[in-house]
Amino acid sequence: MNLSTVDVSYQPYDFHYSFVNNPDKPVILFLHGFMGNIYEFDEPIKLLGNDFSFLTLDLPGHGKTQVLAGDECYKIENTAQGIINLLDQLEIQTCYLVGYSMGGRLGLYLTLHFPERFIKVILESASPGLQNNAERLARIKTDYQITRKLIRMIDPGEFQLFLDYWYNQAIFGNLKNHPGYQNMLANRLGNNPLLLGKSLQFLGTGYQSSLWDEFKENQVPLLLLVGEYDEKFIRINKVMSHINETAKIQIIHQAGHNVHLENTSVFVENLRKFFI
Template sequence: MGNINEFDEAIKVVAEDFSYLSLDLPGHGKTQVLGSDEYYKIQPTAQAIINLLDELKIDKCYLIGYSMGGRLALYLTLHFPERFIKVVLESASPGLATEAERLERIRRDAQIARKLSRSIIQTDFATFLSNWYNQPIFGYIKNHPEYDRMIESRLQNNPHELDKSLRLMGTGCQPSLWEKLQENKIPLLLLVGEYDKKFISINTEMAQLCEFCQLKIISNAGHNIHFKNTLVFVENIKDFFYAAS
């Protein structure tokens, strides 16, 4: 539900050490899909990012992704491993392992997408976001002093575009990456918040499957670690990037 400003506070801390490139995913922020709805899907989105790196003459780089962006980052890592040095996945997953799970998730995401598409006026969208952040995976995010500012940023998104993103790049729509994860040789840092029990379970299984995965559970945070506990989030990233492989 975020946009290109999602990591602004974290970037302020690391900007002296790293150059960076932030991207709005299809359906988010200012990114516009000019072709068919197929371009909202994970495969063409990943290829578009590789094309952008080629255009910018970036042969290899570090990669960070959060939630949906984390799933995309893992897809990029496993399909274009030669392009990435190390990768940080915050509250991400390799998708769903079985067809039955994917179909059920598509059904559930379609229900959420319909609610989004009905958010014609901003007050409807604000209500949707308030309900969204009531989910247990987000822990006590509503107690954060900057929560209202975060919601204001979220309200800059177009609900109809988010609807398309959820329906076409939701967890149920992407191919399972569980088997391919076992072949991974790129160092991965898996970050999950202590209140996000669902993703602790998923990422624990990921770390058990892949010897190049390092799992860190961050205290006083839920699904949105970089917002709830920015300094600890950044410290873990810098330690990981600077550590010898």
């Protein structure tokens, strides 16, 4: 097993990533959600052992990844191209993909625009975006208020209070009572609120163009994972599974929006069944 954790520069990103290369084992690319980082999928990766190789990275605005050019680099289409460049740099021609929430939206964009690079894809608590301009404008307005809070934070205590508020949302179910919550919170606190604000501003749901029409034509096999307490994303993912026959939905018990943390063993079981 070869392990590399490095910063590799090529314009316009300096991606911080970890590549665990188990020879002759297929690669899984993991994309974390908003406020996550390179460690988001550590527990599932431990359970998967040596059956796969693993590529994890900090998305722009998160962790130690640096954006070396303008704010347009935070947009979904440019971020996706940056990830394809990273795959090329690592000589990974094809791989599996797992994307969570924001990383799931990005993962779907990658799947639709670079289908030849991905064998099978798991989207966890994700969507193809909002379907009309009115919805997007309303979401942009909401995200703008959140962005303002983030970019004005000076004291670390403010960020911790923000996280406490964030994870009170109904979609997260009982996440705050999970034994792994405090460790997740510590990882979230390692982010820079200013850069998170830029990520939300340019890679948030409101700013993303709808992928619904393109999704209907997708041919890459998809598994849609959603927690039983996450009613909003259950509705969205049921529609997704109805309009594209390559997409199969699995509702995970004892989990809300963050399935891979709240029910890690079942998450890994579904991953194994789908990818092997």
